[in-house]
Amino acid sequence: MTAPTVQPVTRLIDQPRVDHYAVAARDPNPIHRETPEAYAGPFGRPVAHGMLVLALMSEAMTNAFGEAWERGGSLKVRWRQPALVPVEVTARATLRSESDGVATYDLICEDAAGEALLTGTASVRLA
Amino acid sequence: MTSPTHFSFDSLSRGDILPTVELTITHDDVRAYLEATGEPAERWDERVPPVMLSALMLATLLGQVEIPAGVMHTGQEHESRRPVRIGEALTVTVTVSSYAVRRGALMAAFDAAARAGDEVVAVSRASVLVPPPEGSSEGDAA
16 A cells, blocks of 8 residues: 545534534533633634544545554644634645655644644554 | 543642543444534444544543643644444543643643553543743743
């Protein structure tokens, strides 16, 4: 198997999606919802969960690798700025290297203006 | 998911191991997660999406530690060792891998391991930052 091209995933993250995610991911932090804490917080409005943004990246890797992503796939990311809701997020992975049966990708999730929300790397063992 | 104990964030220190939590992810859990993220559900009728597991490993931490207001999740690492089946009985153990105050900001990292029996099926690390209190003169660490 050679390292595949990872197709980007784009999705709107709006408040209903964030509210639904808060329940599904068991993360009740009020800064993600329409709460006084969110509006009084450092960003002045609700912020999407970082793990919700990261979910798009994992979806893109799953699309490219299937079960191999679950069998030895790894990632390491940092959030660069808050994803202020609503935000259209695109997750992209660009092949950096392929050696010893391991493909390594540079990751970025960006908003519609091209501002980086998350960057990092992912590695997958090629079957 | 069980969450037997609550700890204050301030009481933690590097090397602490939080009580192991049982975690079994159901079809309903996966369905709700995929509806929230928008990922097509077809491929996940038997297995758990890796980042969903990572999120629920993080949730075990949220269920055990009182997270202070203003905390920021700054980084995440995750490694899947093998696919995890829906309904598989797992345990999750979280370790405080770093905990330090620098210029008034508290930076901590939590390592989590998900096991099926004795087999580690996934590991993750969550890094967080608690900014200095508002008005602090030591607020340039972030």
